[in-house]
Amino acid sequence: MEHINMEHFILLTALLLIIGVLTTKFSTRLGVPALVLFLLVGMIMGSDGLGIIYFNNPELAQLIGIIALVIILFEGGLQTKWSSVKAVAAPSLSLATVGVLLTTIVIAVAAKLIFNVSWMEGFLFGAIVGSTDAAAIFAVLKGQNIRDRLSATLEAESGTNDPMAMFLTLSFIELMTAKNSSIFVLIGSFFWQMGIGLLLGFLLGRFASFAINKINLDSSGLYPIFTLAFALLTYSLTDLIGASGLLAVYIAALVIGNKDLTYRHSIFRFNEGFAWMMQILMFIILGLLVFPAQFLSFGIIFKGFLLSLILIFLARPVAVFLSTIKMGFHLKEKIFLSWAGLKGAVPIVLATFPMTMGLENSQLFFNVVFFVVLTSALIQGSTISFVAETLGLNGPKKVEAPHSLELVSIGKANAEIIEFEVDDTTVIRGQKLKEISFPKDALISAIIRNGDLVTPHGETTIKSGDILYILVKKKRKRELKKYLNREFG
Structure with missing residues (x-):
């Protein structure tokens, strides 16, 4: 060589x-x-x-x-x-x-x-x-x-x-x-x-x-x-x-x-x-x-x-x-x-x-x-x-986030987009967007469902397996994650 x-x-x-x-x-x-x-x-x-x-x-x-x-x-x-x-x-x-x-x-x-x-x-x-x-x-x-x-x-x-x-x-x-x-x-x-x-x-x-x-x-x-x-x-x-x-x-x-x-x-x-x-x-x-x-x-x-x-x-x-x-x-x-x-x-x-x-x-x-x-x-x-x-040891099919959005992030603005995957234990599963009491300054900007982009609106129902992209102010991020899942993060 x-x-x-x-x-x-x-x-x-x-x-x-x-x-x-x-x-x-x-x-x-x-x-x-x-x-x-x-x-x-x-x-x-x-x-x-x-x-x-x-x-x-x-x-x-x-x-x-x-x-x-x-x-x-x-x-x-x-x-x-x-x-x-x-x-x-x-x-x-x-x-x-x-x-x-x-x-x-x-x-x-x-x-x-x-x-x-x-x-x-x-x-x-x-x-x-x-x-x-x-x-x-x-x-x-x-x-x-x-x-x-x-x-x-x-x-x-x-x-x-x-x-x-x-x-x-x-x-x-x-x-x-x-x-x-x-x-x-x-x-x-x-x-x-x-x-x-x-x-x-x-x-x-x-x-x-x-x-x-x-x-x-x-x-x-x-x-x-x-x-x-x-x-x-x-x-x-x-x-x-x-x-x-x-x-x-x-x-x-x-x-x-x-x-x-x-x-x-x-x-x-x-x-x-x-x-x-x-x-x-x-x-x-x-x-x-x-x-x-x-x-x-x-x-x-x-x-x-x-x-x-x-x-x-x-x-x-x-x-x-x-x-x-x-x-x-x-x-x-x-x-x-x-x-x-x-x-x-x-x-x-x-x-x-x-x-x-x-x-x-x-x-x-x-x-x-x-x-x-x-x-x-x-x-x-x-x-x-x-x-x-x-041996019968297969579990449920694993779903991985097919997309990632990082339009803004820590250090560049006072807000960022976080990604959250909904499962059967998530508190907002089954709720319509208009029914969810998100912390202040938090907004779902996109939903990925079965690989497809879903445009969120008030009547959209959150389902298990959804991948949510949520725009939130930096100071509210911890509060938002605690709301979504107390063990998340």
Whole structure:
């Protein structure tokens, strides 16, 4: 890749992004997760494919992967409602910690027997593939009508278990390479990383929310960039003091996403698009890092597939059933949670750490992990909706706001337009506009109903599923939201 000049590099980047975006359409039609197609694009473009790009730089792939994970976790946290996470905090954290540890133990035994590696290398294998991947989960569950409690559990687990997997991976590498490493030191490091990660994520999330709303920028386009800068700042500051930057980013995003923000929808849409771009680039680059001639050997395919089956049908179910004991999940829900333990970018990125550290069998690690991710995405990712439907775990169809209006906003005028979705518990549902006693200086300016624009007038009846755009003076906004839904905002 070092021989590509600037013009060729820009052209290739443009082509890869275009191909990546177009593959998302094919992934929907084929029922295959987009990440699989992104990886295949990288493999086809690489030296063992069409030979267009030669890429063999695990350090650069690792850097791009970490940055991409920060963006993806941040976007996922922004979209997560605290009310949903709060209800599943216990099982999610149990799956993210105890579940990852149990998965690591089961896979360690399997890797030891299948690949005839040392016990420490077996545990390293388990740590690398132990976590449910946030990028895969956020992408696969988006738009699905799986029961809220299950989807919230999976999203919260995937957002918080990456730090556990990274901690275990780096810990086993340290035990293998450092002469004076101690298991007791690592235990202390675990509590430091997770505790400080949680604390800094919460504090920086609160500070970011305050700064976003108080600063008066000249252009609305600067607010999403300002917000994204806080995501990178949160990761870097937390990582600099030896705590979990990934956990801090997710917690900060969770705090920010559940606050009233200036140009909220612009911030959300920008981060959604940027997360998709980073996901495309990350998976394509990880695909480029694979050499299919090595990866598709009989030994890797046979042993990798055996390890994948053990991971899917033994390790993940053991982790789910044991880590969610007495947490209110019935048998079918536990089966679904077991099936939805998707692997994705994180295991592949973690598999670059042994390569950059020069460990023995590091190429074997990477090739096997890559195969495990592919099989997980193909087998589990493409059947999640089918399994949920078969088990009777589908919920009501999720309705997302198809439009967003931000004609005026905080800092630019004394009024703004807020968006509110009506549900069965909303106090004004079933009332005509002329019957609603809105706070002073509040006016419904538009209604979106089943994707169509409804012009409001006095006789218009508010229905469940309506998306209201309400013009309100800044000083009345809190009063209006309290009126609409006491728990809203």
